[in-house]
Amino acid sequence: MRVIVTGLILMGGCGSDKVDDKGKGNRQIDTAQLTDGVDVDGDGFVEDDCNDEDETVFPGALEVLGDGLDHDCDGDPNRTALVWATGMTGVRVPTVGATTEHYVLTTAADTYTPDYTDVGISLIFDLTAKGQQQPREDVLWTGASSDEPLGPQVDMPSFGENFFGIGNYQRPSDTAYYTTIVKTNWDWTVEAFKRTPSSEYHGLSGPFSDVSARLAGTELRVASCGPGAIHAVALTANDLPFGAYANVSAEIPGEGATHCGLQHGDGNNSVLHMGDGGGISSWDIRFGSETISAAAEQPFANLSANNIRIDRQWIVIATTDGVTLSDESGDSEYRFFVGQNVLDADVSWFEGHAVAAVVISGDLHLAWGPDPDDFSEVRIPDIAGITGVSIYRDADRVFVAVSDEDTVGWFFLAPPPV
Numbered sequence: 094m095r096v097i098v099t100g101l102i103l104m105g106g107c108g109s110d111k112v113d114d115k116g117k118g119n120r121q122i123d124t125a126q127l128t129d130g131v132d133v134d135g136d137g138f139v140e141d142d143c144n145d146e147d148e149t150v151f152p153g154a155l156e157v158l159g160d161g162l163d164h165d166c167d168g169d170p171n172r173t174a175l176v177w178a179t180g181m182t183g184v185r186v187p188t189v190g191a192t193t194e195h196y197v198l199t200t201a202a203d204t205y206t207p208d209y210t211d212v213g214i215s216l217i218f219d220l221t222a223k224g225q226q227q228p229r230e231d232v233l234w235t236g237a238s239s240d241e242p243l244g245p246q247v248d249m250p251s252f253g254e255n256f257f258g259i260g261n262y263q264r265p266s267d268t269a270y271y272t273t274i275v276k277t278n279w280d281w282t283v284e285a286f287k288r289t290p291s292s293e294y295h296g297l298s299g300p301f302s303d304v305s306a307r308l309a310g311t312e313l314r315v316a317s318c319g320p321g322a323i324h325a326v327a328l329t330a331n332d333l334p335f336g337a338y339a340n341v342s343a344e345i346p347g348e349g350a351t352h353c354g355l356q357h358g359d360g361n362n363s364v365l366h367m368g369d370g371g372g373i374s375s376w377d378i379r380f381g382s383e384t385i386s387a388a389a390e391q392p393f394a395n396l397s398a399n400n401i402r403i404d405r406q407w408i409v410i411a412t413t414d415g416v417t418l419s420d421e422s423g424d425s426e427y428r429f430f431v432g433q434n435v436l437d438a439d440v441s442w443f444e445g446h447a448v449a450a451v452v453i454s455g456d457l458h459l460a461w462g463p464d465p466d467d468f469s470e471v472r473i474p475d476i477a478g479i480t481g482v483s484i485y486r487d488a489d490r491v492f493v494a495v496s497d498e499d500t501v502g503w504f505f506l507a508p509p510p511v
């Protein structure tokens with residue numbers, strides 16, 4: 094087992110050669126408002142300020158969607174600078190979230206320049222920084238190598254100032270498949286590392302194609318899925334890496350699964366929704382008794398999944414016929430972008446307001462509002478070729494990460510207007 098901890102590769106200036114600078118020639122500087130070098134609105138910008146009577150408008154300001162006002166002076170009211178990470182190839186669809194003091198973007202890549210292959214990567218941003226920002230550092234979590242490649246998707250639950258990097262690894266030589274859990278501590282070094290070889294327990298066959306992780310109280314629950322197989326692990330989070338855990342596996346003959354999402358349940362129970370374009374099946378996982386069985390209710394059996402995500406209490410399913418958003422209790426269900434083939438979608442709720450990011454034909458759409466049946470929406474200009482998206486919203490801003498076929502990019506927005 095190899096644990097690589099760098100955590101200190103500063104990323105300053107990263108992505109500068111791929112910064113989306115379209116439209117920078119279109120700044121509309123209202124020279125009538127410029128008074129011989131005086132910063133009228135006091136926002137710190139004079140000559141580059143495209144509205145010197147509005148302190149919320151300046152280069153690098155957080156853009157507000159849908160208000161017709163170009164807050165960051167890039168020439169478009171709904172566009173802001175998308176920064177691409179450099180040095181990555183073959184990234185996984187990103188996931189974003191936050192700890193108490195930082196935003197975190199987690200992905201994994203086939204290579205990460207110059208030294209790493211099949212590596213999980215978490216980029217760390219300051220929660221309190223103003224405007225757009227670069228990551229302050231990265232945290233690498235691995236254990237993989239070119240002989241043990243990382244699976245196609247990763248996940249990242251967080252609590253306090255810790256987060257977990259969750260991935261699957263495959264060892265083709267002896268058909269061993271691993272679910273790997275990395276816990277970072279407060280200073281962004283990898284504190285614990287656990288690799289659970291499914292073959293030692295139930296001899297599952299076939300690689301895992303997705304992983305989904307949830308924190309349930311003090312327990313971290315993780316489920317990996319793939320064609321014909323579910324592997325689930327529950328660990329007491331504070332006791333990682335070698336605290337008590339339950340390890341549950343099941344072979345599912347005839348079931349295909351490209352994607353899975355783990356739902357909270359009562360007590361020791363969780364529900365795993367797994368599927369692909371052929372439909373979604375739901376499974377009860379009982380960690381207490383270490384059993385997996387088909388769930389009594391199959392709420393998404395008729396949906397074709399392009400991706401399945403869980404945001405807090407919501408299940409977000411990107412389908413060939415729009416996005417389905419379901420409360421985990423089953424009481425509420427919404428559909429939006431109906432009729433569109435949605436490649437990926439993510440939703441983040443904050444104080445009764447949702448903001449959704451949706452990928453359709455490589456374009457990025459954002460939608461928001463208190464009611465998913467009546468979302469406001471815009472297509473973000475000049476972003477194309479997107480394969481995946483993740484979104485996180487808090488009181489101060491919206492954090493969006495995207496992937497294309499090579500790398501990941503990100504931008505920050507102001508909270509959408511209420």
Ligand SMILES: [Ca+2]
Binds near residue numbers: 133135136138146
């Ligand atoms: Ca100004």
Ligand SMILES: [Ca+2]
Binds near residue numbers: 136138143144145147
């Ligand atoms: Ca201004």
Ligand SMILES: [Ca+2]
Binds near residue numbers: 158159164169170
């Ligand atoms: Ca705007």
Ligand SMILES: [Ca+2]
Binds near residue numbers: 169
């Ligand atoms: Ca703009």
